[in-house]
Amino acid sequence: MTESTRLIDWDLAVATATRLAPRGPAVTREEAFAAVRQLRELALEAEDHVSAFTGMKAPHPHEPATVVDRTGWVKGNIGGFQIVMAPLLDKLAAKRSGKVGAPVLTAVGSRVTGAQVGVLLAYLSGKVLGQYELFLPPANGRARLGRLSLVAPNIVAAEQHLDVDPRDFRLWVCVHEVTHRTQFTAVPWLRSHVQDEISAFLAASDLDPSAMLDRLRAVGEVARENLRRRSGEQAEKEPALSLIEAVQTPEQREILNRLTAVMTLLEGHGEYVMNGVGPEVIPTVEEISRKFGERRRGQNPADRVVRKLFGLDMKARQYAEGAAFVKAVVDRVGMAAFNKVWTSPNTLPTKAEIADPPAWMSRVLRAEISGGAESPSE
Numbered sequence: 001m002t003e004s005t006r007l008i009d010w011d012l013a014v015a016t017a018t019r020l021a022p023r024g025p026a027v028t029r030e031e032a033f034a035a036v037r038q039l040r041e042l043a044l045e046a047e048d049h050v051s052a053f054t055g056m057k058a059p060h061p062h063e064p065a066t067v068v069d070r071t072g073w074v075k076g077n078i079g080g081f082q083i084v085m086a087p088l089l090d091k092l093a094a095k096r097s098g099k100v101g102a103p104v105l106t107a108v109g110s111r112v113t114g115a116q117v118g119v120l121l122a123y124l125s126g127k128v129l130g131q132y133e134l135f136l137p138p139a140n141g142r143a144r145l146g147r148l149s150l151v152a153p154n155i156v157a158a159e160q161h162l163d164v165d166p167r168d169f170r171l172w173v174c175v176h177e178v179t180h181r182t183q184f185t186a187v188p189w190l191r192s193h194v195q196d197e198i199s200a201f202l203a204a205s206d207l208d209p210s211a212m213l214d215r216l217r218a219v220g221e222v223a224r225e226n227l228r229r230r231s232g233e234q235a236e237k238e239p240a241l242s243l244i245e246a247v248q249t250p251e252q253r254e255i256l257n258r259l260t261a262v263m264t265l266l267e268g269h270g271e272y273v274m275n276g277v278g279p280e281v282i283p284t285v286e287e288i289s290r291k292f293g294e295r296r297r298g299q300n301p302a303d304r305v306v307r308k309l310f311g312l313d314m315k316a317r318q319y320a321e322g323a324a325f326v327k328a329v330v331d332r333v334g335m336a337a338f339n340k341v342w343t344s345p346n347t348l349p350t351k352a353e354i355a356d357p358p359a360w361m362s363r364v365l366r367a368e369i370s371g372g373a374e375s376p377s378e
Contacts (some may be wrong), residue, residue, distance in 0.1 A: 009111050012116070025153055053277050076349050132148050258351070264317075268324070329365075
């Protein structure tokens with residue numbers, strides 16, 4: 001075990017997340033197996049729908065989707081967390097090395113941080129419907145491509161709560177997640193670009209280990225205080241910082257702006273595709289989209305605080321802002337011209353351009369615009 005890996009007790013993170021993960025919906029054994037089988041089938045079907053709608057196709061066949069329960073999702077994400085956190089952990093380990101009392105501080109701090117990571121994973125394990133896992137640890141000494149995971153109990157719980165057609169809802173979710181897989185497999189440079197940006201963001205931290213732990217504990221204290229309060233009015237008086245905001249430096253904010261832009265594009269593109277394949281593919285797509293949107297907006301005050309803490313409110317905005325960007329461009333110039341967004345990192349929209357699609361089109365799609373394409377409809 002390297003010094004950097006000791007800074008977070010990953011085993012404790014898994015144990016904490018497994019212990020705190022919410023129970024799944026009440027279904028029979030037969031219903032559970034049927035849901036797993038159908039999700040695997042619908043993930044395959046979704047590939048054709050996504051390819052036909054977007055015009056994007058991976059250069060090689062995909063592995064079948066992995067259907068997991070909440071504990072399986074937790075265990076599957078630990079490896080990705082370790083890869084993503086490596087630049088920051090290496091930097092913190094180097095700063096701590098050789099200091100008096102470092103072994104004791106490391107032992108205590110690793111358990112604190114491991115428990116915090118476990119709480120985060122436990123919360124997310126009850127929320128995530130599906131995921132394209134971009135960062136996987138090597139297997140047999142070889143790098144691995146991403147993995148499409150579908151969290152069966154969360155999908156079933158959501159469809160029950162929304163009272164929507166199960167098959168339509170499951171295909172709707174699969175289309176969204178398959179779109180993400182298509183983005184990263186049909187665009188060969190995108191994976192390394194995102195990984196480089198995340199690594200740069202984490203490596204740019206100038207906090208020493210003790211200062212970082214102090215700030216993380218301060219965020220936790222604010223969250224606990226907000227969760228303790230009963231009324232929504234009280235909870236909104238002192239909004240919690242997100243964990244991302246807790247470790248930002250000026251250099252990180254610049255990188256984060258670029259990361260936010262690309263993630264907004266990816267999430268918005270997935271949102272646009274899942275709702276755009278149309279009722280001929282998903283007959284109740286309009287009902288599902290409406291009810292799911294209402295569910296996002298109908299969170300209680302405590303849940304809003306926790307989502308703010310973990311930065312999930314930012315992701316919700318990315319869905320809406322990114323989908324609006326994609327719609328504006330496709331309405332103006334069509335899907336084929338929009339797909340020039342995937343040409344290189346230089347053709348990705350900036351954060352400002354996400355909010356101003358004509359600015360991106362003017363910079364990247366001069367020929368299409370000058371060709372007299374119609375303006376988007378209101």
